[in-house]
Amino acid sequence: MHPEITRIQTMLEAQGYVADQSLATSVYLAIQLRKPLLIEGAAGVGKTEVAKVMARALDTDLIRLQCYEGLDATTSLYEWNYQRQLLHIRLQEKSDLPLEVREREIFSEPFLLKRPLLAAITHDKAPVLLVDEADRADEEWEAFLLEVLSDWQVTIPEIGTIKAKHVPYVVLTSNRTRELGDALRRRCLYLWIDYPAFDKELAIVRRKVPAINEHLAEQIAAFMQFVRKTKLDKTPGIAETLDWSAALIALHRDHLDEDAIAQTLGVLFKQRDDAERVRTQWLDHLLGSVRSLDREPRPWTQDAIDRVADRASPRP
Amino acid sequence: MSAPTRRYGDLTSHVVAFCRRLRLHGLPVGPREAADALRGLSAVDVGDRRECYLALRTVLTSRKDDLPAFDRVFEEFWNPPQPEGDHGPQAPKPLDGAGDGSQPPPALMEWLDEALQTQGEESMPAYSPVEALTQKDFSAFTAEELNEVTRLVIAIARRVATRLSRRTRSAQRSARVDLRRTIRHSLRRGGEIIDLAYRRRKIQKTRVVLLADVSGSMDLYSRFLIQFIYALQHALGQVETLVFSTSLTRITEAMSEDDLRQALDEVARRVPDWSGGTKIGASLRTFLDRYGVALLTPRTVVIVISDGWDTGDIEILEAAMADLRRRIGRVIWLNPLLGSPGYEPICQGMRAALPYVDVFASAHNLESLRQLEKHLAVRRR
Numbered sequence: 001m002h003p004e005i006t007r008i009q010t011m012l013e014a015q016g017y018v019a020d021q022s023l024a025t026s027v028y029l030a031i032q033l034r035k036p037l038l039i040e041g042a043a044g045v046g047k048t049e050v051a052k053v054m055a056r057a058l059d060t061d062l063i064r065l066q067c068y069e070g071l072d073a074t075t076s077l078y079e080w081n082y083q084r085q086l087l088h089i090r091l092q093e094k095s096d097l098p099l100e101v102r103e104r105e106i107f108s109e110p111f112l113l114k115r116p117l118l119a120a121i122t123h124d125k126a127p128v129l130l131v132d133e134a135d136r137a138d139e140e141w142e143a144f145l146l147e148v149l150s151d152w153q154v155t156i157p158e159i160g161t162i163k164a165k166h167v168p169y170v171v172l173t174s175n176r177t178r179e180l181g182d183a184l185r186r187r188c189l190y191l192w193i194d195y196p197a198f199d200k201e202l203a204i205v206r207r208k209v210p211a212i213n214e215h216l217a218e219q220i221a222a223f224m225q226f227v228r229k230t231k232l233d234k235t236p237g238i239a240e241t242l243d244w245s246a247a248l249i250a251l252h253r254d255h256l257d258e259d260a261i262a263q264t265l266g267v268l269f270k271q272r273d274d275a276e277r278v279r280t281q282w283l284d285h286l287l288g289s290v291r292s293l294d295r296e297p298r299p300w301t302q303d304a305i306d307r308v309a310d311r312a313s314p315r316p
Numbered sequence: 317m318s319a320p321t322r323r324y325g326d327l328t329s330h331v332v333a334f335c336r337r338l339r340l341h342g343l344p345v346g347p348r349e350a351a352d353a354l355r356g357l358s359a360v361d362v363g364d365r366r367e368c369y370l371a372l373r374t375v376l377t378s379r380k381d382d383l384p385a386f387d388r389v390f391e392e393f394w395n396p397p398q399p400e401g402d403h404g405p406q407a408p409k410p411l412d413g414a415g416d417g418s419q420p421p422p423a424l425m426e427w428l429d430e431a432l433q434t435q436g437e438e439s440m441p442a443y444s445p446v447e448a449l450t451q452k453d454f455s456a457f458t459a460e461e462l463n464e465v466t467r468l469v470i471a472i473a474r475r476v477a478t479r480l481s482r483r484t485r486s487a488q489r490s491a492r493v494d495l496r497r498t499i500r501h502s503l504r505r506g507g508e509i510i511d512l513a514y515r516r517r518k519i520q521k522t523r524v525v526l527l528a529d530v531s532g533s534m535d536l537y538s539r540f541l542i543q544f545i546y547a548l549q550h551a552l553g554q555v556e557t558l559v560f561s562t563s564l565t566r567i568t569e570a571m572s573e574d575d576l577r578q579a580l581d582e583v584a585r586r587v588p589d590w591s592g593g594t595k596i597g598a599s600l601r602t603f604l605d606r607y608g609v610a611l612l613t614p615r616t617v618v619i620v621i622s623d624g625w626d627t628g629d630i631e632i633l634e635a636a637m638a639d640l641r642r643r644i645g646r647v648i649w650l651n652p653l654l655g656s657p658g659y660e661p662i663c664q665g666m667r668a669a670l671p672y673v674d675v676f677a678s679a680h681n682l683e684s685l686r687q688l689e690k691h692l693a694v695r696r697r
Contacts, residue, residue, distance in 0.1 A: 005360070022370050029360075037374075175609075179556075186346075186349070188378070190374055190379070
């Protein structure tokens with residue numbers, strides 16, 4: 001492996017992120033080629049986390065722009081500090097300055113409120129700009145973002161054009177509630193993050209929930225693999241795995257059984273239908289799978305897990 | 317040093333050949349991407365196969381759907397069927413200083429552009445991805461016919477679209493004060509705020525998902541319907557278009573091409589199973605699994621255009637329809653056969669689907685398309 005990629009992987013690991021080589025390579029190239037990195041994947045697989053960890057690893061600031069339906073250029077770029085402007089106007093009421101001068105005064109930088117995009121551009125050190133859930137913003141805003149990403153400069157009518165001091169590192173995430181446009185995609189490097197495999201998830205549980213005992217950690221990671229093979233409305237992600245692990249520990253459980261799961265089902269399944277379906281239809285089957293895996297030699301492999309799952313696939 | 321230059325050239329031609337193959341498999345790879353691929357490769361250890369794979373993947377793919385094709389082409393490229401001496405990048409040498417993350421020289425860009433344009437037969441992969449399936453040519457359209465129908469259909473679609481958005485606008489009265497403009501106006505009056513400037517909420521358009529059957533039994537109508545889909549897409553903006561017969565293909569992007577003829581060519585190219593059998597249930601299932609989360613909300617209207625002749629499992633169709641109905645605002649089923657006198661929806665597929673359909677209408681002529689308008693607005697449930 002390229003020493004630099006190894007270094008990035010180590011850095012990500014040091015920040016508590018279990019990074020595989022593909023993630024490290026994408027982050028490395030995003031830094032090297034200075035291209036935005038578009039990360040897609042199901043909810044709860046740690047997309048946002050990448051940007052946070054990247055900022056810490058690069059020892060720079062993270063500027064986050066949370067997208068939502070209706071987000072417009074103003075809210076993401078800059079706004080005038082209206083209260084301050086009003087106050088200033090009042091204070092200047094008696095002054096003899098011509099109107100133009102007064103107007104220029106209140107539309108100058110001290111009255112400017114920087115929103116994430118402008119903040120990222122004018123930052124002293126190249127920051128990491130996280131455009132979170134870019135799919136939630138609408139197409140017009142996407143076009144606007146594309147413009148900013150290509151020119152790295154913005155124009156404020158009252159002040160003029162502001163050019164980026166340092167081009168930020170950009171990470172975009174998307175849950176695919178709307179397909180992002182081709183133009184934006186083509187500007188970015190691309191990384192798809194899938195649900196983690198057994199080994200990776202086990203490593204994450206151990207890392208993030210240090211208090212957990214080995215056997216329970218293994219059972220949890222395996223259970224999650226089985227759960228994700230069932231058809232649910234909302235497949236639980238890593239965030240749910242971690243919450244669940246913490247909940248089990250809080251209840252002083254050291255292994256999975258019917259009681260333990262029934263008590264904590266709500267942590268894992270955020271939709272009533274899913275929780276109900278698991279309780280009534282699949283719980284026996286899932287637990288059975290974990291028990292038969294318990295009889296397999298350790299360390300468990302993904303192969304062994306897939307085999308066990310195949311042997312007793314649940315009736316839909 | 318002359319050696320590095322030569323090696324650089326080798327790597328470049330490999331990358332270009334690789335990019336060209338990706339393009340043949342439908343990935344949007346142009347000269348810019350090829351140049352980035354080169355820059356990317358020069359930043360990693362070219363001797364390490366996995367690293368090359370990961371680097372090229374992150375640079376050259378841009379959506380999840382690209383990944384399988386990329387993997388296939390990459391596999392083919394590294395393990396070509398007939399290894400031929402120096403034809404294949406089994407052991408590209410590491411290159412020194414070929415590019416350190418800086419922009420490639422413009423001459424290289426030009427060359428890449430040219431190289432990508434030429435469709436070199438000799439370096440094409442041995443098989444075509446759609447070879448087993450029939451590929452239908454759209455040149456059967458006569459020019460006059462095409463223009464006439466298109467004009468009418470576009471006119472209808474525009475009118476439908478405008479009226480739809482107007483209706484939404486009057487329904488939403490909420491306005492927010494636009495402080496920026498208010499303050500600006502107030503300056504003229506010495507900072508006294510007299511008029512408030514308002515900012516209107518964005519119009520929330522209905523999202524329309526079109527699922528068009530292009531199987532043999534629908535072939536007669538599909539040409540006509542594609543025109544309508546195409547026109548509606550331009551007028552509404554928020555339309556997703558998918559076509560299905562035995563399998564499902566998303567053609568939203570292809571349908572956005574400005575030139576209609578180009579768009580139709582694109583569909584013909586991208587829909588490998590044009591005029592095959594129909595598996596409506598399985599296609600719907602695929603649609604729900606792959607695009608459901610992304611496309612379906614209570615504001616969504618799904619329009620299915622099909623005659624309901626399903627050669628697959630009817631139970632799958634029924635379950636898929638139930639699922640679909642639960643997740644969206646309205647299901648409209650357009651069945652061109654409904655236009656023919658004496659037709660009763662008695663075929664199994666249609667019967668299974670009907671309980672979950674809100675609007676069942678025909679789509680056999682322009683008049684029936686006009687009727688569509690009143691069904692497109694969604695009431696909140």
